[in-house]
Amino acid sequence: MIALGQIKDIARPTPSKIVLLVIDGLGGLPHPKTGMTELETAKTPNLDRLAKEGICGIMDPVSPGIIPGSAPGHLALFGYDPLRFVVGRGVLEALGIDFELKERDVAARGNFCTVDGRGLITDRRAGRISSQRCTELCGLLSGLNIKNTRLFVSPVKEHRFVVVFRGEGLSSELSDSDPQKEGLAPKSVIALSPEAARAASIANEFIAKAKAALADQYPTNMVLLRGFAHYPDFPKMSEVFGLKPAAIASYPMYRGLAKVVGMEPLATGATIEEEFFALVDHYNSYDYFFLHVKEADIAGEDGDFDRKVRVIEEVDRALPRLIALDPDVIIVTADHSTPAVLKGHSWHPVPFLLRSQWCRPDGVEEFSERSCSLGALGRFPATDVMPLALANALKLGKFGA
Amino acid sequence: MIALGQIKDIARPTPSKIVLLVIDGLGGLPHPKTGMTELETAKTPNLDRLAKEGICGIMDPVSPGIIPGSAPGHLALFGYDPLRFVVGRGVLEALGIDFELKERDVAARGNFCTVDGRGLITDRRAGRISSQRCTELCGLLSGLNIKNTRLFVSPVKEHRFVVVFRGEGLSSELSDSDPQKEGLAPKSVIALSPEAARAASIANEFIAKAKAALADQYPTNMVLLRGFAHYPDFPKMSEVFGLKPAAIASYPMYRGLAKVVGMEPLATGATIEEEFFALVDHYNSYDYFFLHVKEADIAGEDGDFDRKVRVIEEVDRALPRLIALDPDVIIVTADHSTPAVLKGHSWHPVPFLLRSQWCRPDGVEEFSERSCSLGALGRFPATDVMPLALANALKLGKFGA
Numbered sequence: 189m190i191a192l193g194q195i196k197d198i199a200r201p202t203p204s205k206i207v208l209l210v211i212d213g214l215g216g217l218p219h220p221k222t223g224m225t226e227l228e229t230a231k232t233p234n235l236d237r238l239a240k241e242g243i244c245g246i247m248d249p250v251s252p253g254i255i256p257g258s259a260p261g262h263l264a265l266f267g268y269d270p271l272r273f274v275v276g277r278g279v280l281e282a283l284g285i286d287f288e289l290k291e292r293d294v295a296a297r298g299n300f301c302t303v304d305g306r307g308l309i310t311d312r313r314a315g316r317i318s319s320q321r322c323t324e325l326c327g328l329l330s331g332l333n334i335k336n337t338r339l340f341v342s343p344v345k346e347h348r349f350v351v352v353f354r355g356e357g358l359s360s361e362l363s364d365s366d367p368q369k370e371g372l373a374p375k376s377v378i379a380l381s382p383e384a385a386r387a388a389s390i391a392n393e394f395i396a397k398a399k400a401a402l403a404d405q406y407p408t409n410m411v412l413l414r415g416f417a418h419y420p421d422f423p424k425m426s427e428v429f430g431l432k433p434a435a436i437a438s439y440p441m442y443r444g445l446a447k448v449v450g451m452e453p454l455a456t457g458a459t460i461e462e463e464f465f466a467l468v469d470h471y472n473s474y475d476y477f478f479l480h481v482k483e484a485d486i487a488g489e490d491g492d493f494d495r496k497v498r499v500i501e502e503v504d505r506a507l508p509r510l511i512a513l514d515p516d517v518i519i520v521t522a523d524h525s526t527p528a529v530l531k532g533h534s535w536h537p538v539p540f541l542l543r544s545q546w547c548r549p550d551g552v553e554e555f556s557e558r559s560c561s562l563g564a565l566g567r568f569p570a571t572d573v574m575p576l577a578l579a580n581a582l583k584l585g586k587f588g589a
Numbered sequence: 590m591i592a593l594g595q596i597k598d599i600a601r602p603t604p605s606k607i608v609l610l611v612i613d614g615l616g617g618l619p620h621p622k623t624g625m626t627e628l629e630t631a632k633t634p635n636l637d638r639l640a641k642e643g644i645c646g647i648m649d650p651v652s653p654g655i656i657p658g659s660a661p662g663h664l665a666l667f668g669y670d671p672l673r674f675v676v677g678r679g680v681l682e683a684l685g686i687d688f689e690l691k692e693r694d695v696a697a698r699g700n701f702c703t704v705d706g707r708g709l710i711t712d713r714r715a716g717r718i719s720s721q722r723c724t725e726l727c728g729l730l731s732g733l734n735i736k737n738t739r740l741f742v743s744p745v746k747e748h749r750f751v752v753v754f755r756g757e758g759l760s761s762e763l764s765d766s767d768p769q770k771e772g773l774a775p776k777s778v779i780a781l782s783p784e785a786a787r788a789a790s791i792a793n794e795f796i797a798k799a800k801a802a803l804a805d806q807y808p809t810n811m812v813l814l815r816g817f818a819h820y821p822d823f824p825k826m827s828e829v830f831g832l833k834p835a836a837i838a839s840y841p842m843y844r845g846l847a848k849v850v851g852m853e854p855l856a857t858g859a860t861i862e863e864e865f866f867a868l869v870d871h872y873n874s875y876d877y878f879f880l881h882v883k884e885a886d887i888a889g890e891d892g893d894f895d896r897k898v899r900v901i902e903e904v905d906r907a908l909p910r911l912i913a914l915d916p917d918v919i920i921v922t923a924d925h926s927t928p929a930v931l932k933g934h935s936w937h938p939v940p941f942l943l944r945s946q947w948c949r950p951d952g953v954e955e956f957s958e959r960s961c962s963l964g965a966l967g968r969f970p971a972t973d974v975m976p977l978a979l980a981n982a983l984k985l986g987k988f989g990a
Contacts, residue, residue: 575654
């Protein structure tokens, strides 16, 4: 793929507008009874119209056969090679709860867990305690005193929390304390570079003090930490692509991922319709919009084929608002497949459509996994999406003389 | 893609012959009235026959979404990764006028421009003076005396010229003097590495002396330089692919690009028919021919849809001469698209056909953007073309045991 530095040299700001609509987990698998996927089952006149007027293809979010997490799936769509631009687990958890990470913070994902009398882990999730209980325990740990360090302990969900260490010169090159297995003792956090020695001692001090504070809180009598990470220092979309980008996403993690690459998160209501309203409201102020619809993925994860069909139809009904704005480039695709029959993310490539005045339509008449795989874009990696979007918006100059 | 060093290990010379026909700017976009591209509109029985007997695909010259310049578009077809093998602007201009660059020469692209009393640029192109006037001014500057350096100043077209500095140990790691904007003063040339200090002082000396010499030549009272570069030291096709390659191109720049990778430029007349005659004349002396047809690109750049159609038909009429030679491999494709409706190079992938006895035909019956996108080669990068050509000419051994 072309490097970000090479794109930067040819990108030029113009007034033309790009809208990237990501239907999270859109790709599916056939229903055993009908032989049709969720998207093939849904009635989608507006998506079909865009497919017909546009050019289609089938896209690998990360790499063929690879099941994308939310971060790599989105970063690729934003133009960042997901195999190189990695967001640490701790940061991802912090983004997911709208925690405002500072540049030098070190964040880690935490679990409340259960240890026995010998200190061996008997339940890595402490019986999946309630989120309410998690919040109480985080309050308890927040009061711990760590030398020269500000400590934040914030609940995520059930047994999961985020811990953030804020201090001078803390490295995040630290090993996990979580052995990822029951029957073992939690490990000491080890500095993976000489510079990380102080951060390691702070993390171990926190774990020791947390253990003491939780001693009589059985079954939540210990913590496990993993995925120590700094807020990623990625080049911003404004610098690399010359864009003024905005994100419309009702779920915090996607707003957070968008902020990592320099998008402005816009205020929006929680429903699909409200997200499209937000697009209309802010349309004049930006030239690139990432619009994220989460509900299709949730239905897929729940294994609810019919609900996923209904979500897709709801997006289709909202589309005329977007189409009426007549952006220079409209892209509709997904960050990964979430087939209801698999109840989770999958490796299957996702359907992709791009409509612009200059797209060279390919005769595909319907937006579906099967028809897109016959489109003129062929099968391609998600990292091609941003160059294609910029090109079709006439925002790229010639490469080389 | 496979590295040149890896290809080198498996390439073996054979008497089989490869002809690569590049119809410059062939790819197009639909005419608003008919919905058909230039190639779809043209009557091309011979191209269609080759497509039918061959295998087809749709090819990205540089990378999806990227608008190729002439150099990257061709280098990729010759088997050189265009994101790595870069020909500097100055060298390309020199190639375009058949200037014989020596290995250590430093070439730059020059503009005659206009500056006001305060030295600020008021017209970067000095009102696009005539080529005749440019030639006179180049004559004037050629007489300047630069210490320890031979100086060549050659006209290109209108306000454009090439300057070449020939001396010992000159680096080309130099910044542009052209600020690429009016209202600013020309910049000093800066050495981008310590070794380039002497070259920078020579370039600045030239600029100062040119300014003095042009003082009473308003509106051409200053020069701007950019794209300082050495002649590229690329591996030659004979070494890497074991070929004895020749180029038939009536335009100097394409002959020059072919020479950069070690092709022998053959004498040819200027017309399409004469180029095909040149192929016939030299057919026995080489095993690889690059035949370049420029006129389709010019018609596209001029926005002349109908003329582009006629050029394609003219190529089709000349094709029987090539087909009669019965080369082991015939490839017909383009270095980039130049849709008449866009009046310039574009990012759209280009149609591709390869005919050989061993190609595994795919059922495509017509040579066009749409039909090629349904071909068995799928969508692929231009850097695959040379391995495919060699393989179909049975010039490659096994990779690995």
